[in-house]
Amino acid sequence: MNKALMKGNEALALAAIHAGCKFYAGYPITPQNEIPEYMSRTLPAWGGAFVQAESEIAAINMVFGASACGARAMTSSSSPGISLKQEGISFLAGAELPAVIVNMQRGGPGLGNISASQADYFQAVKGGGHGDYRLLVLAPFTVQEIWDLTMLAFDKADEYRNPVMILGDSILGQMMEPFIPTPYMKPALPEKTWALNGCAGRQPNVVKSLFVGEGELEEKNYVLQDKYRRMKAKDVRFQTQDIEDAELIVVSFGIAARISTEAVSMLRKTGKRVGHFRPITLFPFPEKQIHDLARRGAKFIAVELNAGQMVEDVRLAVNGKSEVLFYGRPGGGVITPEELYDRLKDEC
Incomplete structure (x- = not known):
C-alpha cells in the first residue's frame, strides 16, 4: 500500500x-x-x-x-x-x-x-x-x-x-x-x-x-x-524500548515519547542501561506492567510536557517498590532530546 x-x-x-x-x-x-x-x-x-x-x-x-x-x-x-x-x-x-x-x-x-x-x-x-x-x-x-x-x-x-x-x-x-x-x-x-x-x-x-x-x-x-x-x-496498550536490562526506565507518552525515544537511544550508545516505557492507553493505565518492572528493581522517571501529572499514576503503579523521578516543562515548553540526555545521564 x-x-x-x-x-x-x-x-x-x-x-x-x-x-x-x-x-x-x-x-x-x-x-x-x-x-x-x-x-x-x-x-x-x-x-x-x-x-x-x-x-x-x-x-x-x-x-x-x-x-x-x-x-x-x-x-x-x-x-x-x-x-x-x-x-x-x-x-x-x-x-x-x-x-x-x-x-x-x-x-x-x-x-x-x-x-x-x-x-x-x-x-x-x-x-x-x-x-x-x-x-x-x-x-x-x-x-x-x-x-x-x-x-x-x-x-x-x-x-x-x-x-x-x-x-x-x-x-x-x-x-x-x-x-x-x-x-x-x-x-x-x-x-x-x-x-x-x-x-x-x-x-x-x-x-x-x-x-x-x-x-x-x-x-x-x-x-x-x-x-x-x-x-x-x-484494553491496556503500551510499547517498550530496551527495558530488559534497564536500571532506569523513562515513562512518557505522546510527543514527549518521541523525544524520550531519541534520548534513550543516545544513552544506550554510551553504555547506559536505560529503557523507555510508553503508555498508549492513559486510561486504562498500564499499572500492572509498571509495577512488575518496579519489583525487578528498576528506577523510573516520568517525562512530560507539564508540571507533573502522569508521574502520579506512575508512583501509584510503583507503589513504593522503587524510586520515581520527574522531569518536565510546563506552559508550552518543549524538551529537546539533548536536554533530556543531559538530565538522564547521571541517573543511570
Whole structure:
C-alpha cells in the first residue's frame, strides 16, 4: 500500500471518515483547526453531516444527539475548548453513549498559548466533568498511530458505549510525516438496539443520565464501574524500548515519547542501561506492567510536557517498590532530546 503525507490533524479527520463517522460538530480553536476544516469539505461527500456549532458547548450536545440516534459521532477541540465540553462529556458517559472526542492540547492554564503541552492529562484520565466516570484515553505519538488509533477509538466507543478521547498536542496535530493509510476493518460489534432510531415494531428506547429513583443512580454507577474494570482487563496498550536490562526506565507518552525515544537511544550508545516505557492507553493505565518492572528493581522517571501529572499514576503503579523521578516543562515548553540526555545521564 502506498504511503501518504498529511498533517496529523488531517490524517485524523480522514481516518474518522473511513471509520464510518457520520456526524461531526466542532468550533474553531488553534491548533486543531485543520480537523473541522477537513471535515467540512470532505465528510458531506461521504454521506455525513458537518456542523460548525455556535460554541464548544453546543458542539458536544449536538454529538450527544447524533450518538443517541445511533450515528458514529465526533468532536474535536483544544484545551480551553475541551474544558467547555466537560459537562456534555459527563452526560455522554452517564447516558452510556459512544462518541470520539479529540484534544490537540495547547499550553495553559487559561487561554495560555498555542504551543505543545500535555497539561490536560488529569482532565482526560481522571474525568474532567462531574461524577464517577471514565473515558478510554488513547495517546498517539506518530501520524501512523493517529490514523490507527482514530479507527480504534470509534470501535471502542461502540463496544463499551462510552466516550473515547484521543489525546494529542499541537506538534502531533501540525506535523507532517509519511504513514500508511491502512483500510478500516470493522470488527463484530453489538447492534445499537438502544438507539433512538424509530420504534416501529418495538417498545420506545429511553436515553438519559438522570436517575432519581431510590438507589437507582447508585446501581447505575456500579454498572459503569464494572465497564471500566472490563476496560482495564482488556484494553491496556503500551510499547517498550530496551527495558530488559534497564536500571532506569523513562515513562512518557505522546510527543514527549518521541523525544524520550531519541534520548534513550543516545544513552544506550554510551553504555547506559536505560529503557523507555510508553503508555498508549492513559486510561486504562498500564499499572500492572509498571509495577512488575518496579519489583525487578528498576528506577523510573516520568517525562512530560507539564508540571507533573502522569508521574502520579506512575508512583501509584510503583507503589513504593522503587524510586520515581520527574522531569518536565510546563506552559508550552518543549524538551529537546539533548536536554533530556543531559538530565538522564547521571541517573543511570
